[in-house]
Amino acid sequence: MLETLLPILIFTALALAAIGAVRRIRLWRQGRPSRVNLFKGLVALPRRYLVDLHHVVGRDKMISNTHVATAGGFVAAAVLMILVHGLGIANPLLGGLLLLASASMFVGSLFVARRRLNPPARLSKGPWMRLPKSLMAFSIGVFLITLPTVGLLPEGLLEGGSSWLLALVLAGVVAWGLGEMFFGMTWGGPMKHAFAGALHLAFHRRAERFSTKKGGAGRSTGLKALNLEDEAAPLGVEKPADFTWNQLLGFDACVQCGRCEAVCPAFAAGQPLNPKKLIQDMVVGMAGGSDAGYAGSPYPGKPVGEHAGTPHGPIVALEGKALVDADTLWSCTTCRACVEECPMMIEHVDAIVDMRRYLTLERGKTPNKGAEVLDNLIATDNPGGFDPGSRLNWAADLNLPLMADLKQVDVLLWLGDGAFDMRNQRTLRALVKVLRAAEVDFAVLGTEERDSGDVARRLGDEATFQSLAKRNIATLSQYQFLQIVTCDPHSFHVLGNEYGELGGPDFNANYKVRHHSTFIAELFEAGRLTFAPWKGGSVTYHDPCYLGRYNGEYEAPRNVLKALGIEVKEMERSGYRSRCCGGGGGAPITDIPGERRIPDMRMNDVKETGAELVAVGCPQCTAMLEGVVDASAEVRDIAELVADALVGRSADDVSGASRRTTASTTAEEVIV
Amino acid sequence: MQPDLHQKQQQQGIDVAVLVSIGRHPTTGRARRAEQDARGLELALAIEAELPGTRISMLHAGSQDDSSEAALRGYLGMATGVGMGLESMTLLEQPEGSDAIPALAKHLAATSPQLVITGARAERGEGSGLLPYALAEHLGWPLVNSLASVEKVENGVVTLLQALPRGQRRRLKVRLPAIISVDEAAPVARQSAFGPARRATFAITPTTPEADCELAQWHLAPARKRPKRLKIVKAASARDRFKAAASKSEGKGGQVLTDVSPEQGAEAIYKLLKEEDVLR
Numbered sequence: 046m047l048e049t050l051l052p053i054l055i056f057t058a059l060a061l062a063a064i065g066a067v068r069r070i071r072l073w074r075q076g077r078p079s080r081v082n083l084f085k086g087l088v089a090l091p092r093r094y095l096v097d098l099h100h101v102v103g104r105d106k107m108i109s110n111t112h113v114a115t116a117g118g119f120v121a122a123a124v125l126m127i128l129v130h131g132l133g134i135a136n137p138l139l140g141g142l143l144l145l146a147s148a149s150m151f152v153g154s155l156f157v158a159r160r161r162l163n164p165p166a167r168l169s170k171g172p173w174m175r176l177p178k179s180l181m182a183f184s185i186g187v188f189l190i191t192l193p194t195v196g197l198l199p200e201g202l203l204e205g206g207s208s209w210l211l212a213l214v215l216a217g218v219v220a221w222g223l224g225e226m227f228f229g230m231t232w233g234g235p236m237k238h239a240f241a242g243a244l245h246l247a248f249h250r251r252a253e254r255f256s257t258k259k260g261g262a263g264r265s266t267g268l269k270a271l272n273l274e275d276e277a278a279p280l281g282v283e284k285p286a287d288f289t290w291n292q293l294l295g296f297d298a299c300v301q302c303g304r305c306e307a308v309c310p311a312f313a314a315g316q317p318l319n320p321k322k323l324i325q326d327m328v329v330g331m332a333g334g335s336d337a338g339y340a341g342s343p344y345p346g347k348p349v350g351e352h353a354g355t356p357h358g359p360i361v362a363l364e365g366k367a368l369v370d371a372d373t374l375w376s377c378t379t380c381r382a383c384v385e386e387c388p389m390m391i392e393h394v395d396a397i398v399d400m401r402r403y404l405t406l407e408r409g410k411t412p413n414k415g416a417e418v419l420d421n422l423i424a425t426d427n428p429g430g431f432d433p434g435s436r437l438n439w440a441a442d443l444n445l446p447l448m449a450d451l452k453q454v455d456v457l458l459w460l461g462d463g464a465f466d467m468r469n470q471r472t473l474r475a476l477v478k479v480l481r482a483a484e485v486d487f488a489v490l491g492t493e494e495r496d497s498g499d500v501a502r503r504l505g506d507e508a509t510f511q512s513l514a515k516r517n518i519a520t521l522s523q524y525q526f527l528q529i530v531t532c533d534p535h536s537f538h539v540l541g542n543e544y545g546e547l548g549g550p551d552f553n554a555n556y557k558v559r560h561h562s563t564f565i566a567e568l569f570e571a572g573r574l575t576f577a578p579w580k581g582g583s584v585t586y587h588d589p590c591y592l593g594r595y596n597g598e599y600e601a602p603r604n605v606l607k608a609l610g611i612e613v614k615e616m617e618r619s620g621y622r623s624r625c626c627g628g629g630g631g632a633p634i635t636d637i638p639g640e641r642r643i644p645d646m647r648m649n650d651v652k653e654t655g656a657e658l659v660a661v662g663c664p665q666c667t668a669m670l671e672g673v674v675d676a677s678a679e680v681r682d683i684a685e686l687v688a689d690a691l692v693g694r695s696a697d698d699v700s701g702a703s704r705r706t707t708a709s710t711t712a713e714e715v716i717v
Numbered sequence: 718m719q720p721d722l723h724q725k726q727q728q729q730g731i732d733v734a735v736l737v738s739i740g741r742h743p744t745t746g747r748a749r750r751a752e753q754d755a756r757g758l759e760l761a762l763a764i765e766a767e768l769p770g771t772r773i774s775m776l777h778a779g780s781q782d783d784s785s786e787a788a789l790r791g792y793l794g795m796a797t798g799v800g801m802g803l804e805s806m807t808l809l810e811q812p813e814g815s816d817a818i819p820a821l822a823k824h825l826a827a828t829s830p831q832l833v834i835t836g837a838r839a840e841r842g843e844g845s846g847l848l849p850y851a852l853a854e855h856l857g858w859p860l861v862n863s864l865a866s867v868e869k870v871e872n873g874v875v876t877l878l879q880a881l882p883r884g885q886r887r888r889l890k891v892r893l894p895a896i897i898s899v900d901e902a903a904p905v906a907r908q909s910a911f912g913p914a915r916r917a918t919f920a921i922t923p924t925t926p927e928a929d930c931e932l933a934q935w936h937l938a939p940a941r942k943r944p945k946r947l948k949i950v951k952a953a954s955a956r957d958r959f960k961a962a963a964s965k966s967e968g969k970g971g972q973v974l975t976d977v978s979p980e981q982g983a984e985a986i987y988k989l990l991k992e993e994d995v996l997r
Contacts, residue, residue, distance in 0.1 A: 280912045408797050409910030416908035424742040424749055432744045508911040 047190060048133070050216050055131040058220075058227035065231030066240065072331055073297065075356050076290035077279075079250060086247035093246045093255045093390075097263065102388045111156040115180060116239070118150025119226065122187050129194060140195035147188040154180035167303025169321070171340025176225070176235045183222025189215055233332075241297035242389050248291045249390060266381065266595045267542035268398055271507040281402025281505065285330035285368070286356045292396060296327040298389045301341055305383030305393065308618075310625040311376040311632075315640030317344040318376035320383040320393045323369065327396065330354035330368045344373055345640070360400055363408075374400050375412050376637045379503050379630030380590040385621055401505030411504050414634045419506050426495035426513065428634075431465045437491045439470035443477055446488040453525040456480070456487040456564070459540065461533030462496050463664035468671065469532075472664065475688035476532050476561055482691050483573040487530070493520050499535040502543070503630040514539070514547050522552035532561040532684055534591035534663045535629070541596070560592055562602040562662050562683050569608045576690040579610035582657035585678070586613045587647065587670065588623035589663035602662050605683055609690050614654040624650060628665030644669040652677040660686060730770030731870055731893065733761045734830035736821065736848075737777050737806070739788045740840040748784045750791030753836030755906035757899045758792055761834050762907070764867050776824065778809040778817040781921065794914030795907055808919045811926035814933065818848060820924040822855035831893040832875065837862060837900040843932060849898040860896045861889060864903055883964070 103109040125143040128134050158177035164170065230236040249255070254265035272278045282288055288296075305320035306312055312319050322336075322344055329336050335353035343349045347370065354360060354368030361371045374397055383393045405411045411419060421430035437445065448457065458480065463469030480487050495517050498510035517540075531537050541558035548554025559567075568574050586606060592598050599620050606613050618624045627633070627643025648670060651659045659678045661667050670680045735758045740751030758775070765771040773796075777789055789806060796803030809820045825833060838846035853860035865880040868888070875895065879887045880902030952958040974985055990996040 276915065405908075405910070407910055407912040409794060409908035409913075410797075411908060419908070420749075424747050425745050430744065506911070 047212050047216060050212075051130040051190065051219070052133065054216065054220055054223055055127060058223040059127070059131075062227040062231045065228065065233075069231050069233075069237075069241070069297070072356075073290045073294045075286040075331065076288045076293040077286075079289035079291050081248045081250070081252070081291060083248065086249070086252065089252075089255065090243065090247040092258070093249075094243070097255045098246065098388060098390065101386070101390075107156070108160070111153050111160070113153075114149050115153030115157060118146045118148070118153055118184065119180075121146035122150055122184070123226070126187055126191075130190060135194050137195050140191050143191045144188060144195060147184045147191065151181060151184035151188065154184055165303075165307075166342055167307045167321075169301035169303065169339075169341035171338070173235050173301060173340065179222060179225035179229075182218050183226050186215060186219035186222050190219060235300075238298055238300040238389065241294060242300070245291070245295045245298035246390065248294060250289060250291050250295070250395070251392065254390070264597055266538070267546070268395065268502060270511065270543075270546045271402065273508060273511060279403075280406040280507070281404070282360065282396075282399040283403045283407065284357050284359055285327060285354065287403075288327070288396065288399065292392070292399075293327070293331050295389075295391045296324050296331065296396075299324045299328070299391060300389060301325065302388060303341060304386040304388065306342055308382040308386050308622065308624075310378055310380060310382065310627060310643045310646070311637075311639070312342075312345065313641070313646060314627070314643045315345045316376040316637050317347050317370065317373050317639075319344050323373065323397070324391060324393065326352065326354070326369050330358075330360060331356055336368075344370075347373075361404060369400075371404060371410065371412065372637045374404070375635040376632070376639075377630055378590075378625045378627055378632040378643065380625035381594040382590070382622070382625065385594050398503065398505060401503075402507055403505070405505035406508065411506070412635045412637070414636070415504050415631065418631070418634050419501060419504060419509055422496055422498075422501050422506075422509050422513065426516075427462050427465060428496060428500050429462070429465050433495070434492055436460070436464050436494060437489070439464060439467075439473065440477070440489075443474070445477065445491070447491045448488045448524045448526075449491070449493065451488045452523075454486050454488045455527050456485050457521075457524070457526040457529045458487050458489045459497075459529050459531035459533070459536050459558075460489060460494060461531055461536045461664065463533055464494075466664065466668070468667060469664040472532055472667065472682040472684050475682065476684040478688045479561075479565060479568075479574070479684060479691065480530075483568045485568070485573075488526075490520060495520075497533075497536040497539040499539045500631050500634070502539070504634065511547060514544055518544060518548060518552060518554045521554075521556070528557040528559055528564075530559050530561055530564045532662070532664065532682065534560060534589045534596070535665065538591045538595045560596070560598055560601065560662060562592075562605050563598055565683070565687055566601040566604045566608070569605065574608075574687070575692050576609050576687070577692045579690065581611075583614050583655060584611045584658045584660055585616055585651055585654045585656035586619065586660045587616070587626065587651070587666055588619055589661065589666050590623065590625050590629055592662055593623055594621055602660070602683055605687060606660060609686055611660075611686075613660075614656050616650045616654050618650060626663075626666040626669040628663075628669040633665075633669070642673075644673050648673040648676050648678070730765070730768045730772065731832055732828075732830040733764060733771060733773050733832045733834060734825060734828070735761045735773060735775050735792075736833065736835040737775055737789065737792050738836065738839045738841075739777075739779065739785050748788040750788055750906070750909065751836055751840045752906075753838065753900055753903075755792065755795070755836075755909075756901075756903040757834040757836050758795055759906040760864065760867060760897075760899055760903055762795065763904070764832075764870070767867075768870055773803055774828070774830065775803065775806040776809065776821065777806060778811060778815075778820045778824075778924070780813050781808060781810055781919070786919070789919075790914040790917060791909045793917035794909030794911060796917075797910050797913055804913075804916065805918045805920050808921045809924045810921050811924050814929055815926040816929040816932075818851045818855065819927050821848075822852055823924070824922070825852070825856060829894065831873075831895075832870075833858070833894070833896040835896065835898050837898045849896055853896050856894075856896070858894050858896050859891055860898065861891060862898045862900075864897045864899045866904070867897075 099109065102112060122143060125139055125146060129139050129143055154177050157180060161174055161177050225234060226236055230240045251265040254263055256263035271280060279287060301321055303321050309318065309320050319342055321341055322339065325339050326336055333355040335350065337350040339349050352366055352368055358367065360368045377397045379394050381394055418428045421428055425431060426433050460473060464473065495513050498513035501513065502510035529540055537558050537560050540556055544554040584606065586602060588599060603613055624647050625643060626647050656678050659670060659680050660683050661670065661680060662683050667680055667682055737754045738751050740749045742749050761773045765773055775792060779785060793803065793806055809824055811820055835849050838844050849860055861877055861879055863880045865878045865886055868876040868878055873893050875891050875893055877889045877891060879889055881887055952961055974982060
């Protein structure tokens with residue numbers, strides 16, 4: 046009896062799955078077009094899955110092994126089952142393999158079940174709680190129906206008059222498993238992540254973030270530019286259907302593992318953001334409906350079930366509630382911790398900035414100080430509204446060489462907007478001292494420099510960003526330099542990763558940009574700097590998001606500290622898991638209230654190491670961490686630590702009259 | 718019947734004309750939407766929100782070029798809803814150095830809005846702050862300066878809240894049509910959005926320009942920074958220091974006239990002007 050029932054069950058499930066797949070694909074195709082090489086993507090899929098994805102999943106060995114056993118077992122079992130039971134190829138070899146595959150899947154599902162016994166808060170419950178049972182149903186069912194095929198059970202066992210009840214029960218178990226695994230995969234069950242996830246990996250919007258056989262860096266963090274030339278092109282994302290189709294596909298790939306939630310600084314601070322919920326809300330919007338079915342942690346302070354949306358309805362309502370509230374979008378610090386942790390390679394930050402762009406460019410609704418900062422950027426080229434002519438006032442006594450005079454140098458020192466901030470001016474002065482001690486041929490743009498556009502872009506004001514960027518690019522194109530060095534990771538990221546797209550045929554905007562820690566590490570290795578031994582207390586290092594996760598620079602700052610004779614007491618969350626200081630993405634400007642402050646939490650991390658000093662490499666981090674009341678540790682920039690430790694040649698006067706400057710002046714006089 | 722009619726009038730709203738000029742950023746001198754004029758438009762948008770059916774038209778008299786257009790689009794970007802009639806601005810085109818007042822007066826007399834809102838003082842050009850008064854004189858309409866808010870519009874009478882020094886407010890009832898001017902007491906202008914600003918259009922109306930002869934005769938020079946007198950606070954307590962920082966110097970003398978006839982009021986003003994040697 047099973048021989049007739051099984052093919053019917055299997056092919057019905059497959060047919061239903063196919064119908065579901067078509068429906069799902071139509072949901073994704075509501076999105077805007079996006080140019081992706083479909084064939085190349087599919088070819089790259091195995092590598093992206095086995096290497097890049099498992100690199101992320103493998104950070105949790107337990108889950109990674111569980112997934113290998115379960116998913117590997119399932120894929121093999123599904124294919125073999127179609128052959129053996131669907132098409133009736135009762136080959137004992139195939140049957141044996143099928144037994145092996147379903148057994149492996151069963152072992153995996155036991156571990157899945159164990160994790161679901163007492164699941165951590167970040168995991169979604171609801172339908173996900175039944176998944177281990179469904180996995181077991183599938184694996185046990187397939188295992189049992191295959192036993193007769195390989196002759197381990199007499200063929201007749203399920204044929205006898207009394208045993209047709211047993212056969213019916215077995216068929217029921219198999220039907221349950223098929224329902225979850227085949228039908229549920231394309232009709233929105235938990236297994237949807239496998240179907241959408243595979244296609245998402247293949248058609249990812251950032252193909253360049255995956256490694257290649259040649260060993261590509263696998264990093265793609267710059268935001269994609271809006272087309273402002275075309276007046277018909279929409280400005281940002283108003284409704285779910287405004288995302289590109291592969292972004293929608295990416296949202297659908299979410300497994301609701303909540304790793305993003307666990308690392309999100311805004312969520313931890315009790316601000317109304319949970320990256321997982323945001324992605325699920327986008328899925329709700331794409332399909333239409335309310336978020337009542339969501340079974341994970343809500344946005345802090347916002348109960349589930351009050352928001353609803355449709356593919357062509359607004360995401361953020363003009364008044365009242367729609368899919369998501371605006372303060373959710375403005376809570377993000379763009380620290381990329383969620384993107385770094387996401388095993389499905391979903392791009393949360395891209396989506397958030399896309400929606401912010403609409404709010405700023407179309408609605409003019411940048412909260413709190415946002416409008417003022419943007420107005421300042423437009424009128425004065427810096428967010429503080431300072432006189433652009435005073436950008437170099439802090440260096441009045443340093444006699445800094447200007448690009449306008451020299452035209453050609455080795456290093457262009459990019460000051461950033463920290464030039465207007467008294468705290469950061471100390472860092473800049475220290476950096477100048479270090480550069481002079483190492484006799485680096487450098488110059489600054491001085492008053493020709495403008496804000497890099499970082500804040501404007503994260504606040505969604507792409508127009509102001511592009512205006513600033515294009516003028517900066519035009520300025521830079523007048524001069525010759527080998528590299529740009531900056532102590533501001535935000536400028537570093539924007540100049541290095543986001544200007545390239547805006548360069549024209551007349552000028553190339555792909556610069557070689559280095560963070561000052563990288564540059565100092567190189568100077569030290571080249572023997573151009575000598576340091577006195579470290580006499581201070583214990584030190585920890587805080588990785589700035591825009592240096593670490595955005596640009597992959599984790600080593601150089603630590604090498605510099607090592608060169609200074611400092612042994613870094615690492616915080617629990619450091620390196621790629623570093624916790625944000627709360628200063629990125631315009632978050633201090635939009636200032637969405639929470640229960641705690643993000644920098645306070647970070648200073649607690651510092652306190653736990655017992656360090657007396659926290660070394661940083663970013664003006665934002667310095668400002669945020671120094672703003673913590675009753676901090677247990679002092680905050681110093683790496684440049685300051687280095688400048689203090691300089692010995693030898695560097696002991697010379699560094700405030701202007703170094704040998705190099707004198708030499709170049711003499712040369713000039715000779716020419717005249 | 719009566720309430721229905723009332724409702725209908727409420728629904729009809731009024732015609733508001735907002736006069737906008739090209740501003741100048743105090744630090745960099747870049748063209749922008751003028752601070753006070755933007756507050757004027759904000760006030761108009763607030764009226765629109767209160768009184769559905771209100772039609773707002775924006776009016777600028779001046780030349781048209783790229784930098785001025787960018788500044789004017791700053792106003793147009795403030796209207797982010799659809800159907801406010803703010804997708805376009807009327808531009809009375811006239812060359813640089815022309816007198817804006819005759820052109821504006823002529824246009825306003827022809828289109829006859831019920832309420833004209835303008836900033837108190839322009840950020841470039843003469844910036845004398847006389848334009849609202851000159852327009853009121855031309856049109857023969859009442860003028861209320863330094864407006865804080867428009868409370869309600871009913872049966873052709875508008876109830877206004879005027880800002881006086883030290884946070885005081887005065888409620889006024891003014892028969893329409895009227896001109897109101899706003900300064901820093903009015904609510905801050907909302908953010909200007911790029912999208913609506915870019916899509917908006919200009920309805921260019923040619924005018925017969927009248928050269929501003931008086932201005933042409935003037936000698937213009939950049940303002941010199943004048944030294945500031947140091948304020949020495951001899952305060953013993955924090956309360957005194959706060960008072961010294963927060964309060965403006967009290968005007969000495971003067972009198973408050975209440976419940977007097979216009980003639981008596983005019984007489985008192987005339988007497989004061991004589992005393993102060995303003996009129997001789």
